[in-house]
Amino acid sequence: xxxxxxxxxxxxxxxxxxxxxxxxxxxxxxxxxxxxxxxxxxxxxxxxxxxxxxxxxxxxxxxxxxxxxxxxxxxxxxxxxxxxxxxxxxxxxxxxxxxxxxxxxxxxxxxxxxxxxxxxxxxxxxxxxxxxxxxxxxxxxxxxxxxxxxxxxxxxxxxxxxxxxxxxxxxxxxxxxxxxxxxxxxxxxxxxx
Amino acid sequence: xxxxxxxxxxxxxxxxxxxxxxxxxxxxxxxxxxxxxxxxxxxxxxxxxxxxxxxxxxxxxxxxxxxxxxxxxxxxxxxxxxxxxxxxxxxxxxxxxxxxxxxxxxxxxxxxxxxxxxxxxxxxxxxxxxxxxxxxxxxxxxxxxxxxxxxxxxxxxxxxxxxxxxxxxxxxxxxxxxxxxxxxxxxxxxxxxxxxxxxxxxxxxxxxxxxxxxxxxxxxxxxxxxxxxxxxxxxxxxxxxxxxxxxxxxxxxxxxxxxxxxxxxxxxxxxxxxxxxxxxxxxxxxxxxxxxxxxxxxxxxxxxxxxxxxxxxxxxxxxxxxxxxxxxx
Numbered sequence: 001x002x003x004x005x006x007x008x009x010x011x012x013x014x015x016x017x018x019x020x021x022x023x024x025x026x027x028x029x030x031x032x033x034x035x036x037x038x039x040x041x042x043x044x045x046x047x048x049x050x051x052x053x054x055x056x057x058x059x060x061x062x063x064x065x066x067x068x069x070x071x072x073x074x075x076x077x078x079x080x081x082x083x084x085x086x087x088x089x090x091x092x093x094x095x096x097x098x099x100x101x102x103x104x105x106x107x108x109x110x111x112x113x114x115x116x117x118x119x120x121x122x123x124x125x126x127x128x129x130x131x132x133x134x135x136x137x138x139x140x141x142x143x144x145x146x147x148x149x150x151x152x153x154x155x156x157x158x159x160x161x162x163x164x165x166x167x168x169x170x171x172x173x174x175x176x177x178x179x180x181x182x183x184x185x186x187x188x189x190x191x192x193x
Numbered sequence: 194x195x196x197x198x199x200x201x202x203x204x205x206x207x208x209x210x211x212x213x214x215x216x217x218x219x220x221x222x223x224x225x226x227x228x229x230x231x232x233x234x235x236x237x238x239x240x241x242x243x244x245x246x247x248x249x250x251x252x253x254x255x256x257x258x259x260x261x262x263x264x265x266x267x268x269x270x271x272x273x274x275x276x277x278x279x280x281x282x283x284x285x286x287x288x289x290x291x292x293x294x295x296x297x298x299x300x301x302x303x304x305x306x307x308x309x310x311x312x313x314x315x316x317x318x319x320x321x322x323x324x325x326x327x328x329x330x331x332x333x334x335x336x337x338x339x340x341x342x343x344x345x346x347x348x349x350x351x352x353x354x355x356x357x358x359x360x361x362x363x364x365x366x367x368x369x370x371x372x373x374x375x376x377x378x379x380x381x382x383x384x385x386x387x388x389x390x391x392x393x394x395x396x397x398x399x400x401x402x403x404x405x406x407x408x409x410x411x412x413x414x415x416x417x418x419x420x421x422x423x424x425x426x427x428x429x430x431x432x433x434x435x436x437x438x439x440x441x442x443x444x445x446x447x448x449x450x451x452x453x454x455x456x457x458x459x460x461x462x463x464x465x466x467x468x469x470x471x472x473x474x475x476x477x478x479x480x481x482x483x484x485x486x487x488x489x490x491x492x493x494x495x496x497x498x499x500x501x502x503x504x505x506x507x508x509x510x511x512x513x514x515x516x517x518x519x520x521x522x
Binding site for chain 2: 185186
């Protein structure tokens with residue numbers, strides 16, 4: 001309505017495709033020709049429920065396409081493929097002003113949360129997917145084509161680890177939010193709008 | 194100079210004024226455009242402002258309330274009409290979990306300046322699933338402001354104030370009020386606020402506390418009570434969240450008796466909250482326990498005589514008020 005060139009990227013898991021919210025939003029976006037890039041990270045399990053146990057149609061692109069929306073499926077474990085697919089889909093949204101549905105096929109290596117004993121899938125399945133881990137495969141690919149040496153990789157890895165360590169240390173050293181702030185962000189303070 | 198105007202026309206004038214004043218403001222909802230609004234509030238606005246700004250939606254309360262929240266975050270001024278409070282249950286998640294909580298969840302980074310209007314209440318023989326009064330549920334939720342215009346003046350004046358509020362505002366229009374007609378001054382429109390309750394009829398013997406569609410019944414009851422020698426002070430809450438305790442308690446301390454009239458069910462209701470506050474804050478000023486008239490605890494029936502029996506009515510209000518004085522007032 002404001003004729004801006006912005007697009008909205010909306011992220012969700014495949015489990016959310018069973019929600020009415022997805023279908024209502026997809027219908028509105030296609031009907032009103034809204035520039036939305038729907039990014040569905042399909043990791044095959046909605047918490048502990050496998051896709052085939054929750055969806056009558058497990059091809060997510062088919063579901064999205066029923067709203068007259070362009071769809072793109074990509075190997076979410078392939079860094080380069082994801083980059084190209086997202087770039088292409090974003091270009092399409094901007095060029096057409098219409099929504100595009102992008103399915104990123106991926107996997108969750110760890111349990112859903114600290115409370116998840118991870119009893120709903122085979123350990124072998126998890127291990128098989130781990131061999132496709134994007135950091136691992138992308139690193140191997142860069143090394144194979146001579147774009148990255150082992151020393152450079154180790155330096156990058158150490159820098160990333162150091163950044164995380166520093167963030168954790170910063171958080172651990174910080175003060176707890178004062179209880180006096182408990183009610184602070186319920187309503188917008190007068191005069192700040 | 195004054196003029197006769199209905200509650201419905203007052204709402205439409207307020208919408209027109211808001212749409213004219215700010216190009217970011219738009220109205221969307223089911224049948225707000227071509228149909229002219231389920232209660233004919235937005236009739237004619239499509240021709241005046243076009244389909245971009247008077248936007249018909251599919252039957253997708255969850256979807257279009259969510260889209261309204263997105264529009265508010267994107268700098269627009271959305272007015273979302275959810276046909277009735279009954280259907281707003283399909284949009285509870287975006288209203289409660291997103292609109293009301295985003296400021297908290299984002300550590301104060303995002304406010305959600307959305308206005309959501311809906312009809313509420315019973316009394317038109319449209320049966321249980323279309324006769325609920327759930328505004329009290331929304332008044333339970335921190336992060337929301339909840340308005341219940343019960344007069345033509347408030348119908349005319351509350352919308353602009355709601356749009357100026359940086360946080361989500363819900364406006365509940367009782368379906369029985371749309372045809373209410375009063376004299377309003379042409380200009381200027383009386384100055385209002387969306388934080389205070391109002392005394393609609395001054396009195397000295399009993400505070401009659403109500404909101405929305407029950408106000409005309411309570412005013413009628415106060416009239417009848419006056420004939421019986423009881424001076425009722427009628428308080429129109431206007432704002433269901435946050436509640437204006439100061440106005441309420443000033444009245445209750447003066448009258449020393451309080452009767453709450455609320456069309457929702459009594460268990461866990463706004464009426465219960467009001468009585469709790471009166472008990473907490475004015476207990477030692479009371480000459481009788483606070484009382485209430487609510488709907489009977491049944492789904493609101495379809496048959497006219499049964500519906501009437503289920504809802505607060507003037508005789509029930511009068512009887513409940515008289516009971517606060519024992520047998521001889």
